[in-house]
Amino acid sequence: VQTALRLQTRGLTPSRSQLFSHMPGELVKALRAVAGSPNVSTALAVREQHGRDESMHRCSPPDAVVWPQDVEQVSKLAGICYSHGVPIIPFSTGTGLEGGVTAVRGGVCFNLTRMDRITALSTEDFTVAVEPGVTRKALNSYLRDTGLWFPVDPGADASLCGMAATSASGTNAVRYGTMRHNVLNLQVVLADGRVLHTAGRGRHFRKSAAGYNLTGLFVGSEGTLGLITQATLRLHGSPEAIVAAVCAFPSVHAAVGCTVQVLQAGIPVARIEFLDDVMMAACNRFSGLSYAVSPTLFLEFHGSPGSVEEQVRQAGEIVQLNGGSDFAWAWELEARNKLWAARHNAWYAALALRPGSKVGYLTAESCSPFKQLVCVSSGLIVGHVGDGNFHCILVFDPADLDEIQRVKEFATRLARQALALDGTCTGEHGIGLGKRHLLCEEIGELGLTIMRQIKAILDPKNLMNPGKVL
Incomplete structure (x- = not known):
């Protein structure tokens, strides 16, 4: 009842799988015989926890959750599910961004976190x-x-x-x-x-x-x-010396052009990250920083003290040629951690702009046309610009069906733009639920057919995380 009320207040209609477990009693008994009764749960709250990740995809809870302790138990539990024709969904930290842990066809969630050696x-x-x-x-x-x-x-x-x-x-x-x-x-x-x-x-x-x-x-x-x-x-x-830096640029073109020139110069930069002006403003507000609200690069250099000094000198010259500001340096571990925490907290910084919202985290990857992709997108932009991978973060109201639809449409347009530039629809995070329709456009019908054939050989009953990728 609590689940139904919670979903209805958000304008959603709960499915039966969200409210009730349909797991046969004999199957639950068999799972408990292998893993032990404390390590198997059909409780609604537990199932809900395991039916979602950090993505915008709705919760689809499994029918049961099991915590195996070792590979022998995993093998036996999988054999039980296989003989009963029950789907198997892996789960660990639940930090995925493409709905990969949702149990869209029910089944047993294997929480593997207790195998931690x-x-x-x-x-x-x-x-x-x-x-x-x-x-x-x-x-x-x-x-x-x-x-x-x-x-x-x-x-x-x-x-x-x-x-x-x-x-x-x-x-x-x-x-x-x-x-x-x-x-x-x-x-x-x-x-x-x-x-x-x-x-x-x-x-x-x-x-x-x-x-x-x-x-x-x-x-x-x-x-x-x-x-x-x-x-x-x-x-x-572990590198002997590490130094991080931040520098602002007058435009996206200048920041991305600087990145390309740094890489072309053969400077072995360890990290080079891009944030646009909107994202920088959000990070400043969330992390209590005072960086310039401009397109910005976060860089880090690794090596011996001498090699790091040379990398910094070369990169600094290229930054100046592209109109970048002087570096704001972070030499000590604490200062570097604070700098990179601001970058890694971009997700939460975006959420904080609109309390109660969710984030549509859209990824595209195409090395040389990175500049074109950023310029045709909108929202809050962060990117692993050194390897051509960027994310466009859209903050939306999960109860507003129109906003959800517009986020989905924008995600598809952006991914297709990446494909048109000979890139990929997902540089990281995978296909999951949200990008299955784009996989065929990327690899072609023959490629998709071969993937399906491989899947059929290894998983003839289609029990392993069904509904994802293919």
Whole structure:
């Protein structure tokens, strides 16, 4: 009743799946026999919590939630769901932005956060293996005294296995690459419960020419091919010196032109992020800052003290040539963290502009035409401009159906503009629910057919996170 009233006050009609679990009693009993009764729930509040992420997509709760403790339990639980023909939806931190955890066809949500071990670390080989409950911040805290770190940083403290599932990226991608470049091996539980090691059990080589790239197949699969229960990751040496800077520009063209010239000059910048004037105003207000309300670049340089000094000198010259302001520097860790917190809090800064609102987080990626895409968009713009990826944030009223429709239409127009410029409809965050109609436009009917054939071989009953991607 509480759920029905809550949805109705927002102008929404609750579906039966939002109010009631349709999970057969014998199936719940079988799940509890494997995971233990405290680790299985059909309570409405729990199901609702697991039926949404940070996206604009409506909540679609599963029929039950289970918390497996290890890969053996995941395998057995998946086998039970497979034999009953029940969908399986993976869940970890719930920080996705494309509705990837919504249970649009009901089923069992596998909350993997209690599998939180760092199972293997090789400092000599620069590799580590982690379970789904390990987040990027927890890993880097664990690595603090090793001289190593994991640089892929999507902003949210996301699960590393979830980041692999969505092919996450972030502010450091311009230098260190995305998850696709940093995942070496995956342990995956398939729909029927079989356990696959995509590069062979325990292997963590840097390169291989041995057959098809199964690891790459599962990175970005968004839970539609299997449950990632362990990821072996590439680590990097912690930089000896780090300095961050902010500089304002008279126009979007000047800021983006400066970025292109920095990259063309071969300056190994670690991060180079773009925020437009509207987004800068929102970040100033939310984070208590006083940066210029202009198109702005956030930069960070890594290396030895000498190399960082040279990078800063070269970048400064290019900034001046493009009409940029003097750098506002952040040398100490606390100052750098405050600077980047402002960038990472852009989502919440946008929400704070309109209390009670939600955010339509629209992504597009196209390296060389970044400037054109920004200029045809509207809203609050933030972007990983160093690798051509930008986000347009639209704040809307979730109870206003007209606003919701206009956000969806704008998202489609923007993505199609990116495709017209030979880019992609999603540089990160994945396809999920919201961009399925664009996938065929990007890869063509034959590409989509082959994806469906791969899905049918690995998941013949279409139980793995159904309704997503394809």
